[in-house]
Amino acid sequence: MKRWFTFFALLPAMLLMLALSTQAAEAMRQGLALCARSVVPALFPFLVLSGLFVNLGCADVPARLLGSVMQRLFGCSGSGASAFFLGILGGYPLGARTIGELYRTGRISHQEGEDLLCFCNNAGPAFILGIAGAGIFGDLRAGAWLYLIHVAAATLVGLLLRRSKAAPTPRSALPQPSPSFPSALVSSITSAGTTMVQICAFVVFFYTLLHLSPLHHPLLLGVVELTRGITSLTAGRDAFLIASALLGWGGISVHCQTAAVLADTPLSLRRYLLAKTLHALIAAALAWSAAPLLF
16 A cells, blocks of 8 residues: 555656656756855865764763763763764754764764754754855844854753653773774765765755745745755845744755764664754744844
8 A cells, every 4th residue: 555655646756857857957957056056065074074073082072071061961971062063063964973973983872862863963153154144134143143043942952852861871981992094084085975975965856846846935945955945035034033943943855864874873863853843943932032133
């Protein structure tokens, strides 16, 4: 029964793609241009550096410095501090990718990885300030407010979804020997390149899908693909609230990217999706409170 349902769902989609092949090709060109213009420059350097950060053992430094703070606030070990700060600095899906690397190297447990996903995979300042603030509202101050709200909402989500029982000890509590810098650099660049291809593939696919769909409202567009939704907004108070909510949610495209970078781990996205929904609601509420200061 499931196969029949899938067949009758996908067949019209393929026929529509053939019938609108010219429009689909143009949408793909626009999606690839978006990746080359914005996505790759904003993410690729951070992907390489985050890989080096974990592979060279630098994640052990914030683990020692911030272990007690992370434990008290979020019930996580200090290693999670790396995922949190890289997530709010680099943007989607860098936080999730860092969590995956921490899990693979044994620095965090399975439960801790899923807990960190709830509040460490976030939009970055380059996107929020550049695309949303300057690009849509023509005001870096609006972008700064959106970024502060985004980080505050992520922190609140981490506090609200904190488990009463602390995460178990990581699978490998002892520090692991770090590879040489050349080896770590090659590994980080190779891994970042693979991840970048995956991210761009999802961006182009969903960009094309939305181009051919009947969806036009920025909120609906952003629920599917964040960049398309944000760039469809027109400056104003309502747009500020919608932008804040969409940044917190991230979009189905981002969630697919997150699933891709965690595909070789057993980390589940169930709590993550709940957390992103909560993030969107809290961010919208905070934006509603801050809107009178801007509009």
